[in-house]
Amino acid sequence: MNKKYFALLLMLVGAVGAVLFSFYVVDGIVNADPCYYDLPEHKASPLFELFYDFPVSEGYHATPSMFNLFFSFIIGALPGWQLLKYFRKQGRASVA
Secondary structure: OOOHHHHHHHHHHHHHHHHHHHHHHHHHHOOOOOOHHOOOOOOOHHHEEEEEOOOOOHHHOOEOHOOOOHHHHHHHHHHHHHHHHHHHHOOOOOOO
């Protein structure tokens, strides 16, 4: 496999895995009750509002924002990049 494509594949697999983990596991834990923020006495923190939106189309229920998607994608690509650097340091000729 071409070295450049192997590096991209490592980062892509990590990124997609992190996005899926974020949207299915972390979202279920952090936002277990989607109607929690419907009441006026339950205000979302600024950090929560950074990662979640409250769109009209979802009935003002918290849904992952685009920032959440990009952040998860970048965090997931980092282990693939580090693994690639490790392979380079070990001197495995077939990897970048």
